[in-house]
Amino acid sequence: MKTPLSWITEYVDVPDHVTTDELTARLTLTGLKLEGIASPGAEITGPLVVGRVLTMEPEPQKNGKTINWCTVDVADANGSGEPQGIVCGAHNFAPGDLVVVVLPGGVLPGGFEISARKTYGHVSSGMICSAAELGLGDDHDGIIVLPADAGEPGQDVRPLLGLDEEIIEFEINPDRAYALSLRGIAREVLVSVEGASGFRDPALRETPPANDAGHPVVVEDEAGCPVFVARKITGFDPSAPTPEVIAQRLTAAGMRPISLAVDVTNYVMLETGRPIHGYDADLLQGPIVVRRAREGETLTTLDGTARTLSAEDLVVTDDSGIIGLGGVMGGQTTEMSATTTSVLVEAAHWDATSMFRTGRRHRITSEAGKRNERGVDATICEAAADRVVELLTTYGGGQVDPGVTVVGTPPSMPTITVAGDRAARVSGLDISEERAVAALRAVGCEVSGTGTLEVVPPPWRPDLTDPQDTTEEVIRLVGYDTIPSVLPQAPGGRGLTRTQLLRRRIGRTMAGAGFVEVVTFPFVGDADLDALGLPGDDPRRTTLRLSNPLSSEAPGMTTTLLPALLRTAGRNVGLGATSLAIFEAAPVTVPRASGPAPILPVDRRPTDAELDALDKALPDQPLHLGLVAAGEHEQAGWWGPGRTVTWADAVDAVRTVAGALGLELATRPATTAPWHPGRCAALLLGDVVVGHAGELHPRVCTAFGLPPRSVAAEVDLEVLLQHAVHLRPAPSFSGYPVAKEDVALVVDETVAAADVEAALREGAGELLESIRLFDVYTGEQVGPGKKSLAFALRFRAPDRTLKEGESAAARDAAVRVAGERTGAVQR
Amino acid sequence: MSGPNTEYDPVEVTPLKADEVEAMRDAAIAAISAAPDLEALKTVRLEHVGDRSPLALANREIGALPPQARKDAGQRVGQARGAVNKALAERQVQLEAEHEERMLVEETVDVTLPTDRVRRGSRHPITLQSELVADIFVAMGWEIAEGPVVEAEWLNFDALNLGPDHPARTMQDTFWTEPADHHVVLRTQTSPVQARTMLTRKPPIYVACPGRVFRTDEYDATHSPMFHQVEGLVVDEGITMAHLKGSLDHLASQLFGDGIDTRFRPSYFPFTEPSAEVDVRCFVCRGIDSASCRTCRGEGWIEWGGCGVVNPRVLVACGIDPDTYSGFAFGMGIDRSFMFRHTLEDLRPLFEGDVRFSSAFGSEI
Structure with a gap:
């Protein structure tokens, strides 16, 4: 989750003395891990100013391109106050427009140094910039045209483009879905950063009461979709631009601005955590019905993929059929477009498990799905829809339809019963019950009782269901960094097996x-x-x-x-x-x-x-x-x-x-x-x-x-x-002299030496101490198809010196058995 | 025995002549000291000490002397022979020493010649790192538990509080075996060994589980479909996060050096709650002037692994009463620990089997 710092501070006040590093370090310690801080404008140095295009002369070139020879008013930013002559290859602007000008001496991302240089027969003193050239996304469609009221020529353009912003990226753990929103992050700042105050909940707003005049909605699967809110606007101007601040914030968050209608739904999702879907209301046919798909039904989703649905998928339908994969991705047939003037805004609460399964089944990872499958505040559907309607009509004109459709009620939160000293027992820290209760209240829980606490989590914390969940909340706010280091004493182990x-x-x-x-x-x-x-x-x-x-x-x-x-x-x-x-x-x-x-x-x-x-x-x-x-x-x-x-x-x-x-x-x-x-x-x-x-x-x-x-x-x-032999008895050795006998035996080449050796061993009897084959010979002296095997035999008795001839007799016996068994003949 | 000594005039007999005996002696001693080597000395011995040497002959004549002359003659000849024998023995020792010395000089070799007739073998550094870690735990009185790599889905996931619809299952990209309805996976973590341990043993349990694990990650500088983990599990009465911290601090100091400790950051793992990421203090810069440290990239800390208090749901599934016992668990990459301990930036050499890589580590790390 990426956000400019200024967006966070829109909802919570942080004391001036708290630096960004301190803020993020504190959030990291309480569970919102800092992934990185980026400053998009950090690579840009030198004059980057607002310019007003005074003249532009199209000049066709031999290479087939047409360039524009422009004069641009940058006021005193160039030191002279004279209009600046600049060659520009883009065509998406007109005289009178406010544009972004980098003057000679400036450096753009990638170490691109700007100087006055001769090109296409003019001296071009600077450059009119596109978003891509400033490192703001990959939009190469043309140069940036600032809104007419954006500022005055010569003014530093960085604040206008958010280039002076610090963009903070947090790694959000799967159990903290609430922090996938500015609302959640601001709340974490409030509870984590000392001195933070003045939390302004973007989802806390007066909303008009439900009535029967809204677009008809029927929810057939209440477990799958407990709340469905629909609001509508008409007379909307689809060509109205997205306000710069919204576009900048979406870009900072890693989402590409597309159109005002789409951008606003994304913006409110980031703001509140509640995914929103917008339909082109004129393309809807009849009432909206939410149900499970029938096995094998099909839908082409917004990404252009034709999908075959499962009976477990939740779908949004109208008289034309399926128009969306509920909570995961909308369908193509009712998609908002450049001609959409009526928008139906859907803010619905979906069953998280169903969202997870559908996302996995269809291999869809979307920003909406990511939030819906992890758990969203079920109580803010009306507020989120109202916020969308407000922003759309503020920036895109049109009228808010008086109809307000609200189907269903948010599920209630469970009550968790937990011992007041559980956090202390689990952490090894001295955490009083009062401290524990205060921590739980700080994160929004309702807490009652003493000794045994009855805890009701706030609706934005569906992840809190068990005593261990509330325990973690208490310990993380007390501070993991305060946990002492105590080596546990294991009972005597058995070592390696x-x-x-x-x-x-x-x-x-x-x-x-x-x-x-x-x-x-x-x-x-x-x-x-x-x-x-x-x-x-x-x-x-x-x-x-x-x-x-x-x-x-x-x-x-x-x-x-x-x-x-x-x-x-x-x-x-x-x-x-x-x-x-x-x-x-x-x-x-x-x-x-x-x-x-x-x-x-x-x-x-x-x-x-x-x-x-x-x-x-x-x-x-x-x-x-x-x-x-x-x-x-x-x-x-x-x-x-x-x-x-x-x-x-x-x-x-x-x-x-x-x-x-x-x-x-x-x-x-x-x-x-x-x-x-x-x-x-x-x-x-x-x-x-x-x-x-x-x-x-x-x-x-x-x-x-x-x-x-x-x-x-x-x-x-x-x-x-x-x-493997475990306990080996110690050997005992005879101290009497050894008697050595060598024998060379000729056998067929196909006879295995091991067989000859085994026969010798058996024939040699008890006096044999060891036997070792020390040479193999083949050649003329033994004839074709034969080989000679030379064995060294050692004889010894355990209790006496061998008598003359005893070892020779044993050797002969051995040779005899080898002969019988293997046809061996002594050489 | 000599016969009656009638033929000799005692006065004429050589042993009686002192000057002749002395001459014999001197001649012998001169010959001895002139002998240039052991071979020559042997000849000298024959000539001057042998049976036919003048002194031997003189000695033989003593018996023929009248008794009154024997004593003097005997003494004279005896002394001469003694002197000769002494000189001979001394010369013998001297020449032997010279001979040995010469021989040893002649046998000198160039000891700087190579001696590597047989190449050295070596063990794989990950094996060594696993053993090193195991030894640290064994020294703490823990035991080393192991289990199968191809594992039942229930043990790899469900028993660890990762139900079939748990979002965290997508955190771990799992290799599944065919047929899919047999619910058998390549373990994505060594945690099923912990489950097996709890299922088969009664607390107190103090075990570490090193082993290979699998994820469907494409193979690149920082990802491998197979890698190695070590997990620890303690289940006992009164176990707290402080014990967890103590165990990890101990492991860190043993692996990375005295004074290297850990820090916790809240995190999420289904198996544990509360859960924490554990960072180990950078053992290179120790968190002091970290800005230019390449090992921790200026952080002062290195991400090491995950840990937490065993979720009571896991204890229940494994048959341990969560009201009596509590526990902690942790896990970290062995390969990863090895990589930053030995400043290896690309993990692929670990699995490519280039003999130059293993050989560089020998048989101890």
């Missing part, structure tokens, strides 16, 4: 392993999943869809972290980071067949069964860990060449994380997108596949702009976190 600690550990482990954490958006689309090469029936293709995604290309909640990670990796590679390792730990969304989440009551705690139903309606959202690495895992340097990342680095990164949780993961070959079908490991915790790791499919690398042989992994951390 184990899962929270483990999640941190996972992040640190990954960073320790050289991976950089990234955060990505969880939105995904088919193109992403196609780029991963997921087959049509891959469950990861089933995503939870958003009704209103930001991008139609990513309408789903992702089931996998990989698309975003691969995109991120590709972007980094594109920026020159050709070797990188990134990871993310974030939830993914896995839809499941579920019913709707019920909308439960709010007047009691839902039952456990009801809460259960809420949770059952939600998708699974397991925490995943994803990683992508590309290029060199170890850099080249003086130590030698770099080492390109391999599938094994991806597997090992996941195993390192599992290890940090006290878990060991097994691997087995897998053929899963987006991995290379021959270089992908399924990662298993026991028998459960918790994820996959390996080299990416070459096509995936290409699709995401990654170097060949890039790797990736994704695991479900929920399973790992669930099984």
Whole structure:
């Protein structure tokens, strides 16, 4: 809400010593937050004066334009008193008009310096200004022509145009709809600023009593439209200009002046907070009827949009059909125009909820709708309509029709019962009941009782309905800035949960392993999943869809972290980071067949069964860990060449994380997108596949702009976190000597090393302390289709030194089992 | 054992000749000190201390002497051998030290060579900021509560006093999931976690809820469809706005420095009433000579978040007796706090995954 300061002080007196900064600081502290103070004329310096056009000679130019060579009387403002010669390209004026002249030496907004310069064969000594050139709106239609009585030539024009004004912008909270008006702001000044006085309520005026002579109005839906006031004027001059002060104030408020009739309705809305609608009365056919629309009825609103209405929309109709979306936007058929001479003024009170729904349904945000949906004073319809009628006839002539239609009565305000000490108890401040009552009365409430207060809010405060509402009023007027700072003492807490600690550990482990954490958006689309090469029936293709995604290309909640990670990796590679390792730990969304989440009551705690139903309606959202690495895992340097990342680095990164949780993961070959079908490991915790790791499919690398042989992994951390080892018993070690045995076994290339190792382990028996595969050889010495696996076995007994031959026997037993299971032959 | 010493004339026997023994000794010591390195010393040892060295041979002859001559000869030869052994040991130590010193000099490397064979990893600054905030609350005895990101509409709105026709619903542009009649949203705030906490725990409740939230904001320098919030909730007996102020002042001083406090301005949130905007004192200019301060843009204060006294309607919907308990709640952006704490003006680097960004923060902030 923007307003010139002078408009506020029209309704309330502020002591002279209170500066604008102090005034706005005080209002900010009581709830009208200062958004900014603008001075439209601040950028204009130098002489800007009233000029009277003495002569104007149209001179056609070669370029097809016609310019006017003018002489303008600016009195002594130019130092000489001689008429000023000025070239002007506009044509919307005539000799004798008062115009705005900036003289040489002046500077206009944008640092535009004015000097006498030669143009079109004349020396043009200054400029005749348009509103746009002065920074007053974007009207380029011509220069400003001041009203004939605006002032004298040579006079400083700034005060006439409001250029010396400070325009204050307030941020209005949704519960303070009353402050969307000068009436409300002035009232806030009265209660907030010390020394402010003399509040003059613009909605407090004598209005003529209702009679039967007015335009007939029938309200069929009293709940939707409790009050409908109609007044009429005739003989109105549609060409009458809007008075400068009204135009300036509307402009300051951010509304474009359009015509006197429209401007006055907007002006009174800003003044009182009550939205007004004006109809061209000659276009109305028969009585006005207010009702709910019938499903599917249509209306073309003022903005030219054809709308299909819902049975919940409140409409204004006449014999021709629907002529307006009540309280939200009027219709085109009865719109006021440049030929309107009879105006029917509607000031009606509408049901706020209905306004909100209609606005949302039709995506209309209007100044009227904004006020109507937040709550307006229901008692000022007659006053507001009367004010409109007064202003229209004052500036546009015509006669006020004696008919005064008033249908309905304003709803009464509720009585709020609240403990007199509630504000004190809630704030922690020492607020006496007297102070609380005084604060409530200051904002317009009627208060009775002691100990327990009966509070009736004023009609402009429909937001006050509960004890907490009146409590807030009291505390904000006492001052939020007086609330002391007291640290509450929590009972001893349990600290971070184990899962929270483990999640941190996972992040640190990954960073320790050289991976950089990234955060990505969880939105995904088919193109992403196609780029991963997921087959049509891959469950990861089933995503939870958003009704209103930001991008139609990513309408789903992702089931996998990989698309975003691969995109991120590709972007980094594109920026020159050709070797990188990134990871993310974030939830993914896995839809499941579920019913709707019920909308439960709010007047009691839902039952456990009801809460259960809420949770059952939600998708699974397991925490995943994803990683992508590309290029060199170890850099080249003086130590030698770099080492390109391999599938094994991806597997090992996941195993390192599992290890940090006290878990060991097994691997087995897998053929899963987006991995290379021959270089992908399924990662298993026991028998459960918790994820996959390996080299990416070459096509995936290409699709995401990654170097060949890039790797990736994704695991479900929920399973790992669930099984993370909590209390580990301390190990005990044998102090007896170790016996080492190495074996090299030749197997078919297709035999998994893990299977050979498992067989060795089993065959070696209890004395085996550890086993480690330390070399893989393929080549001539083992023949085609074969590979040699070299294992280092360590044997040790817990209670004695091994006897000669014992470890060799265990080794032979191990080789035997490996041979039986895997066809391994010792080299 | 030596045989009878009949062949030798004792007078003729070398050990008896003092000058010869001394000559042997001196020759040995000279050779020892002349040995240039450990290898040479080894040869010297063989020559002068070994079994076939003159002194060893002389020593062997002592046994053949008549008893009356043995003592003198034994003493003379023994002293000579002792002197030689001592010189040898000293030279050995000396040469070893020299050798080690030379070797260490030879093995000198250029320690200014790069050592970054494996690149450093790092954690995301928003993760770190979330943990930092969580730790502050944990230190106060609060706990960290969490909940799902895809959330039931009732928990995100209705339970928080944001009924279906509440104008404030338009304040938060919500991502809805399909089908719409399933009433499932991407949470627009972490407040549903507060509701869940109240629904499942009995007061006293002291929790903070950090997490990611979603709004349908177009992505630009100051808006992101996904961002991070931390909310706090306290429900206990006798809780007042003063406790709210105390908690936020504490958080501010922990995050931004000693003496950094907060101020309240009246505001509106359906979840709380009374409600307040909370500003944090600018930690750069501290409100002194703010005019030229870029961090607070001359305000002296930085808009930080929203807070208030938990609306009794919310307590009722969550099964807490508003006559016995009262509470406060607050919420602020983690990304936003991070941005002004680290003077980041455009939030997009937080979500674009440029490794240079995360790497700049390492693993602690």
